[in-house]
Amino acid sequence: MPTRKLEKVVSLHDIRVACLECSLNEICLPVGVDADDIEQLDAIIDRKRPLPRGDHLFRAGDAFKSIFAVRAGSLKTYATSQSGQEQVMGFHLPGELVGLDAIARNAHPLSARALETTSVCEIPFTDLEELSMQLPGLQRELLRVMSREIHDDEQNMVILGQKSAEERLAAFLIGLSNRFHRRGFSASQFNLSMSRGDIGDYLGLALETVSRLFTRFQNDGLLRVDRKHIELLNRDRLCLFSGARCHQHQAETAKSSRSN
Amino acid sequence: MPTRKLEKVVSLHDIRVACLECSLNEICLPVGVDADDIEQLDAIIDRKRPLPRGDHLFRAGDAFKSIFAVRAGSLKTYATSQSGQEQVMGFHLPGELVGLDAIARNAHPLSARALETTSVCEIPFTDLEELSMQLPGLQRELLRVMSREIHDDEQNMVILGQKSAEERLAAFLIGLSNRFHRRGFSASQFNLSMSRGDIGDYLGLALETVSRLFTRFQNDGLLRVDRKHIELLNRDRLCLFSGARCHQHQAETAKSSRSN
């Protein structure tokens, strides 16, 4: 059946887009790897078919074999405490790596679950480790990515440790906006792929609080919410509310200080 | 030359103890590096003279040149929000690395300050990066250490995101106890090098709350406090209070699941 073959060679989200042709290669692991060397990286990467919403990419306790890069869609990673309550550690957008926390213990400490239909690249870790011995650019970038992850987690600790509910949600929205923007999407308008409950579990708030804050922000004219859709009407004021020197997303756009 | 060798073999806290003779080499970066190769690692390391209590090793915003390993004493790393309030990210004991969060941005996002007289090994990062291209064991360990840091930060996010004050302090004490124990000190009795305020800033609590909890734990017979000195009287019950499956420090001792 030729039809079967045809099915595969299509859209932007084709399962087999090589790193070189991938629209994310300026954001993802290949950053800083020589174009000539990207093929080698490409060769060890395994493209999986899309994960339907709600499916797990891995679960806490699973043996560690690979790290994953999100290609399309989004994931959440989370820990479940014995009280049953989830702590969401992160929401992961295209171009971001998940599973870096598993290297040390050879097992995944967190579970990862698709928030929508999501495809990922699987990168077997032993191969990656070997390859990065040969490609200085790759080793560099790997260390950088891990360092950035540490830094991001620290930011989250600040948020959880000392910000008010209002500040938390504002910071969360600004952060999301920045990340979408860097990926070429609108900074002022986007869809949340996660539920209010997930946001609460991420920010250390009850989902009711999250909900109330959305309506309050809306009443204050900061944004407009419609279910999952968010439109930021006054980004600057929202920044103020977040109680943090916000990286102006202007600066982000200009890539002034970013990578390298 | 036997003389050169002799120079090196002195007191435990001698400024110039080489990695090979350092009592921490089973805990610190050299883990997993071949004994033959440790000399090379040793060669790039710069031993500084001790930092007096209260001095900064680096400050937020400083250019990133090196990572540091604590040799003796202890440090806290912290961010200061514009409200002036500190968020303490970690307390660092001998054998632990600090500064890993600076790699990505080429600048330190946090400040690091000595909690007591503290000596550190300075490891220039470019040298380290280069060397780890040659020594697979070193690259491996570096990735592992960073991964562990990510994992630890995630644990802290759980603590800050969903634990009660009581659970936080209990978890903190158990964690400290484990870390002391791994370094060969008593697990049931130790001195805190940080103030109540620091503990509060670490756990996201007011110092008054920390103080109250100490006295409450003492009244409950869980521990004895005398200023900086802590004696854990009922580790198991304290574990329960922490609301986490506590790694029994037995297991820790046996090194059952630890590294490699």
Added chain:
DNA sequence: ATGCAGGCTTGATCTGGGTCAATGCCGGAA
């Protein structure tokens, strides 16, 4: 179309822990 389930909103109430304030204690300087 109808019903149902899962998610969201909104209101009412309660409480853990923050804040403010006073007092106590220890250790170092003179």
Added chain:
DNA sequence: TTCCGGCATTGACCCAGATCAAGCCTGCAT
């Protein structure tokens, strides 16, 4: 020895946000 400054403890009060409890919307399955 005394004084002083930085921590630590303890008490009284209060509020942000959790919890409990309806009710609601929307999209899917029958």
